[in-house]
Amino acid sequence: MTKQSRFVAKPEDLPPGQSLQVTVDGKEVALFNVDGAYYAVGGRCPHRSGPLAKGRVEKVPGTAAAVPGTDVRPGAEVLAVRCPLHGWLFELETGKCLTRPGSGVAVYPVSCQGEALFLGPPEGEAAGPTLAGQIQ
Amino acid sequence: MDLDKVAGLIESEHQFFTRVRPKWSLTQGPQDMELVAHALRVILHMGRAGESLPEYLALIQTQHADGGWGRESQEKESAAWVSAFCGLMLIRANTVLKDAEIEKAIWKSIEYFLNQQKENGRWVDSEWGDLDTTSHPVSFFNVVMALGAPKMRDAVRPSWRKGLRFILDGQSPDGGWYDPVFQPSGVETTAHLVQDSVIASLSIPDGLPVRPACEKGLRWILAHQDADGSWDEKNEDHTMDCTRSTLLISRMLGAEEKARSAIEKAMEWIVANKNPEGWPDFPGMETNLERTCDGLDVLLKYQAWRQPDPKEVIRRWGYLPGEPTFLRGMTAGV
Numbered sequence: 001m002t003k004q005s006r007f008v009a010k011p012e013d014l015p016p017g018q019s020l021q022v023t024v025d026g027k028e029v030a031l032f033n034v035d036g037a038y039y040a041v042g043g044r045c046p047h048r049s050g051p052l053a054k055g056r057v058e059k060v061p062g063t064a065a066a067v068p069g070t071d072v073r074p075g076a077e078v079l080a081v082r083c084p085l086h087g088w089l090f091e092l093e094t095g096k097c098l099t100r101p102g103s104g105v106a107v108y109p110v111s112c113q114g115e116a117l118f119l120g121p122p123e124g125e126a127a128g129p130t131l132a133g134q135i136q
Numbered sequence: 137m138d139l140d141k142v143a144g145l146i147e148s149e150h151q152f153f154t155r156v157r158p159k160w161s162l163t164q165g166p167q168d169m170e171l172v173a174h175a176l177r178v179i180l181h182m183g184r185a186g187e188s189l190p191e192y193l194a195l196i197q198t199q200h201a202d203g204g205w206g207r208e209s210q211e212k213e214s215a216a217w218v219s220a221f222c223g224l225m226l227i228r229a230n231t232v233l234k235d236a237e238i239e240k241a242i243w244k245s246i247e248y249f250l251n252q253q254k255e256n257g258r259w260v261d262s263e264w265g266d267l268d269t270t271s272h273p274v275s276f277f278n279v280v281m282a283l284g285a286p287k288m289r290d291a292v293r294p295s296w297r298k299g300l301r302f303i304l305d306g307q308s309p310d311g312g313w314y315d316p317v318f319q320p321s322g323v324e325t326t327a328h329l330v331q332d333s334v335i336a337s338l339s340i341p342d343g344l345p346v347r348p349a350c351e352k353g354l355r356w357i358l359a360h361q362d363a364d365g366s367w368d369e370k371n372e373d374h375t376m377d378c379t380r381s382t383l384l385i386s387r388m389l390g391a392e393e394k395a396r397s398a399i400e401k402a403m404e405w406i407v408a409n410k411n412p413e414g415w416p417d418f419p420g421m422e423t424n425l426e427r428t429c430d431g432l433d434v435l436l437k438y439q440a441w442r443q444p445d446p447k448e449v450i451r452r453w454g455y456l457p458g459e460p461t462f463l464r465g466m467t468a469g470v
């Protein structure tokens with residue numbers, strides 16, 4: 001946890017298999033709990049602003065290059081969320097878009113400290129969506 | 137659903153739509169073109185095309201030299217999906233407006249699609265699957281074949297049939313259309329394809345034999361409706377697409393009795409899960425203007441489906457040769 005970390009939810013708000021949409025510093029973030037591991041990515045698909053927190057998490061072949069000294073092979077399975085509107089896939093670890101290379105969403109570090117989940121600042125933030133048509 | 141309730145909702149939602157015009161009208165500044173096309177469809181189906189010439193002239197001002205449109209009005213690169221939607225809105229509006237400049241733009245759009253079609257009949261767009269992308273120019277060409285002058289029909293006929301063939305060959309044995317990359321669940325792709333591309337052949341001369349494909353598609357859509365009346369787990373967009381598809385296909389196949397309860401259940405769900413103004417992507421979320429345009433379109437098409445004239449709803453897609461009755465009396469200058 002860093003100084004810029006923000007409290008976003010309690011663990012009981014995000015049980016395994018569930019997702020949650022939160023707003024942090026004016027930006028939407030989609031939180032996921034996959035078998036006890038937490039992930040957080042930018043909340044809107046860059047395609048047509050689909051809400052990623054409403055998407056399904058899937059295990060799909062990823063984009064990872066081979067990592068020397070590890071067993072990670074190119075195309076090894078990764079966890080990804082599929083946009084519920086038009087199916088774009090985003091790796092939860094990296095935010096990379098598997099559907100349209102070059103596109104992606106921000107990734108946020110999530111830490112669980114007792115009864116609180118904290119979100120750090122985005123890592124390697126990708127260009128955000130235009131939020132076409134959203135009316136607050 | 138009570139038709140007075142439907143009429144009241146259409147009225148109130150249209151007032152909201154009109155109030156937020158700066159967010160969708162090209163006459164007010166740069167816009168997202170998918171949203172513009174959705175808005176023009178609302179204008180068309182509300183019977184307001186005749187008084188909205190500036191909107192359509194603004195649309196042709198953003199057309200590229202190659203005949204296509206970008207995803208954003210100021211974007212230089214043409215994209216197939218949104219270009220087809222724009223071309224479709226122009227040809228349908230021009231049945232009322234009868235504007236020479238719009239006619240030229242329609243021809244340019246036709247040229248764009250004739251030039252962009254691949255050898256196997258598909259069109260491509262990097263942001264959409266091939267089946268979905270292809271359904272849009274085929275939809276545009278459906279209306280050319282239904283409403284266009286003979287010269288226009290002759291120009292598109294071979295390309296149209298080739299695109300239709302690509303779509304028909306892409307149907308799975310279970311009746312759905314799937315895209316393994318974009319839409320493995322198949323719900324939205326199936327709903328799009330059968331209403332946008334395939335069913336029109338039943339009413340258009342020279343169409344391909346499509347009845348079995350449409351019957352299978354309708355069964356597939358009905359089988360995938362959730363118990364609460366929605367599709368794809370309360371997905372408002374997909375529910376609206378499936379509802380519109382079912383309205384049209386069931387009427388054109390003469391299969392309404394099979395679909396009536398599903399349609400009414402879907403309409404109840406759509407109305408129950410709207411916001412005070414507009415519709416969201418999922419229940420409980422903020423209003424999305426594109427979804428609101430879809431919601432208005434569903435109401436207008438349901439209203440047409442309930443009219444005594446059984447062909448009214450088919451006219452609402454532009455698939456029936458002849459003057460669309462809902463546009464009568466709304467000619468330019470009146």
